Amino acid sequence: MCWSAQADTVAGGVVVVxxxxxxxxxxxxxxxxxxxLAAVPLVLGLHQLIEALVWLGTDGGLSAAPAAAARTAWAVIALPLLPVLVPAGVWSASAGPRRRLLAAFTLLGAGVAVPFAVAVAARPVAAAVHGHTLGYAVGIPHPAALTAGYFLATVGSLLASGDRLLRRLGLVIGAGAVVCALLWRLAFASTWCALAALAALLLLRWAGHSPDAEPGRRITHPAP
Known part of the structure; x- marks a missing residue:
């Protein structure tokens, strides 16, 4: 998610905190x-620390077995786990009629996670340095369709949330993912760690936020 093992270690440590x-x-x-949903930043931070091990495995700084385990752990978090965890977290934190729609996003995420999990379990995960980025090979069937489902389940659930802070997070992640993907394709640098840090900070603010404090929301108090 970052451009080197050192960057992943530092950024991952910060995001874990x-x-x-x-x-x-x-x-x-x-x-x-x-x-x-509050657990997502911790998962993202651990994900970056795991990728630091993947970097070490690509240059011989880590023996074959631990390097292979790190690649598999990275893929498990990135592919089957996050498309379920994010919409399920939004669904759990929400209330009212939106829960039905958010349940549908969670089911979509679970549906996307199944072929991802099968692909990770079926063959070893490979990783190679590509400029200042890491490229992973998992052997996913129909990658375009699954990527679209992944994006819809995660970003869509945030945008469909009734919480303005989560909607803002959805906009940031959606726009940031596009920019990060373009930079990664150019092999300029992997900036996913910066997006993960920004998402973690927004979720930190949300974690202590009360919906009753939203501007314009009418608060009624019981009569004495």
């Missing part, structure tokens, strides 16, 4: 329904 802070905020606020 933010992820722990997210979980602490949710716990202190007494909002267990937000735990799934």
């Amino acid at each position: 933010v992820g722990v802070a997210c979980l602490v905020r949710v716990h202190r606020a007494g909002r267990p329904e937000r735990l799934l």
